[in-house]
Amino acid sequence: MKALACVAVAVSLLIAGCGTDKPAESTPAPSAQSDVPPPLVPAMPLPQNAVEDAVGKLDGIAEDLMKKSGVPGMAVAVVHGGKTVYAKGFGVRDVKTGEKVDPDTVFQLASLSKSLSSTVVAHQVGVDAIGWDTPITEKLPWFALADPAVTRMVTVGDMFSHRSGLPDHAGDMLEDLGFDRRRVLENMRQLPLDPFRISYAYTNFGFTAGAEAVAVSAGKPWETLADEVLFEPLGMAATSFRFSDYEDRPNRTVGHIHADGRYEPSYVRDADAEGPAGGASSSLNDMTRWLAMMLANGSHENKQIVDEKALLPALTPQVVSSPASEPAMRSGFYGYGFNVSASSAARMEISHSGAFELGAGTNFVILPSADVAIVALTNATPSGVPEALNAQFADLVQFGEVREDWYKLYNDVFTQMEQPVGSLAGKQPPTAPAPAAPLASYVGTYNNDYWGPARVAEKDGRLQLSIGTKLAVPLEHWDGNVFTYTWVSENSPPGSVGKATFDGNRLVLEYYDESGKGTFTR
The missing domain is CATH 3.40.710.10 (DD-peptidase/beta-lactamase superfamily)
Known part of the structure; x- marks a missing residue:
């Protein structure tokens, strides 16, 4: 069985390297034949110099x-x-x-x-x-x-x-x-x-x-x-x-x-x-x-x-x-x-x-x-x-x-x-947005096992969002309990817009929800 396996491999290499559909008369003259194994033979020689x-x-x-x-x-x-x-x-x-x-x-x-x-x-x-x-x-x-x-x-x-x-x-x-x-x-x-x-x-x-x-x-x-x-x-x-x-x-x-x-x-x-x-x-x-x-x-x-x-x-x-994507493709x-x-x-x-x-x-x-x-x-x-x-x-x-x-x-x-990320990227805010709740009602620490805590604070009449050690951004009101933020990082090109939606003790951050892990709980 081992010998048969070796023969099968050798045949497959020969077929892959040379093909079997050419007529006998197309076989190159002995002087043009390669003396290296077929898998090492390119389709054509390199140009001069x-x-x-x-x-x-x-x-x-x-x-x-x-x-x-x-x-x-x-x-x-x-x-x-x-x-x-x-x-x-x-x-x-x-x-x-x-x-x-x-x-x-x-x-x-x-x-x-x-x-x-x-x-x-x-x-x-x-x-x-x-x-x-x-x-x-x-x-x-x-x-x-x-x-x-x-x-x-x-x-x-x-x-x-x-x-x-x-x-x-x-x-x-x-x-x-x-x-x-x-x-x-x-x-x-x-x-x-x-x-x-x-x-x-x-x-x-x-x-x-x-x-x-x-x-x-x-x-x-x-x-x-x-x-x-x-x-x-x-x-x-x-x-x-x-x-x-x-x-x-x-x-x-x-x-x-x-x-x-x-x-x-x-x-x-x-x-x-x-x-x-x-x-x-x-x-x-x-x-x-x-x-x-x-x-x-x-x-x-x-x-x-x-x-x-x-x-x-x-x-x-x-x-x-x-x-x-098709048989002829490498x-x-x-x-x-x-x-x-x-x-x-x-x-x-x-x-x-x-x-x-x-x-x-x-x-x-x-x-x-x-x-x-x-x-x-x-x-x-x-x-x-x-x-x-x-x-x-x-x-x-x-x-x-x-x-x-x-x-x-x-x-x-x-x-x-390079395209910005976020469903609200490139869009204009509503002309008549629903009002937000009192800002103090959104403040708190919202926990998430994967991303760590999202901290929402109020400063100078605006909400601030921070996660980890690098994301610290102001939240801008968009509509009702929906806020947005902008930031640039390795995975968020310029123009990206983050969407933050508050729902009682829940905060959903769209950008971090791709794997269903974007819900933070206060």
Whole structure:
């Protein structure tokens, strides 16, 4: 039976790699046949001088995208043949100072942090300190999900591939309120679950739970572990998972939010709570060291930093993240901290993006079969600029031409993400609203097991609402017992309007009610 299974696998690989519907006369001459296994054969060879010619067009591509988007600053680098063949800054670190971006300028990486974190875990897997299949509760006995059976089974790999069943972006709004990592992770047990291991939903704090298990296993904080096993061995002196390190860098960008048609440095994004998933910062010159190591299968300067076998599962499909909508369509996959897909040239692409509404957009793409990688970092609300630049570069490498309007495709998606939230956003208050009750009747502390207490106070003839340590806003009367408030956070773009409805000892906050958890009781 074992031999038959092997034959079946071999046949399936041959069919996938070559096809069986071509007539015999179409078979290429022996000299044109490949001598590598079919799954490694791309649809076409690379153009002559593919990487060099693509690099030669990067200045123009970057300048065009900067002009179209208005993004204040960007840094772009390419690694090929083990060397950095392009590294350049564009625009400014801060529109208020005009200081220029250069290859040593430090950017916040946002979710590109996940791929760095995955590399840290692969190191630990390679030295047998932990496994991708280690259950989370083996290292974090206090951690739980809504289903006790899933709690026992969920592993580091499940969390790093977003297949735990947790809801999309679970816990992110708790972070917006100022709760720390432990508090957010403890609240994961209150959330409903989709089917385990067959559902994909992107979760920063699920990912962070996996990283915390690895850190506890190592006996040190995640931030220290990353320094010791990855950043220091690679000489990435400007890279850290600590927000305080980013703030202390003299040559760093500030985040710019997109509002009223322009980019302004109005807010600060501290992502320490979800550090492994989104809290890293780095420079272009540091990122090229990591990309060179990735292209070298975990090796740096003839020293194996990360075990190749431990790294491979991270870079190969573990869950379907973008299911095809028709048979002819290619699906997208997620490994452990990396997006994995096949290009139209039948070449595997490994990538990840990062996005902070408050001011960061990042992306890298690795084409292992072409021995090339590109990274683009920006300091503004995501607009698709780094993704479009890297997609154009990948097209040029593989085909010698750009085959899609990548900026339009990506910008359309990111523009939708900038839309204000709340059912009353963009609407005018009633011209003749029903009167509110005496303000004192609304005052009090309204408790909620998931979000914590909502405190309503009266000050200078107005109601004030506060939750956590970061939300403190005035309530404006709308109609009867309905009030509104405005605020900006990572998950609520400018123009968002919160709706607060009082009903005796109950307060329903619409924004926090998506999972049916928005009722607070006095």
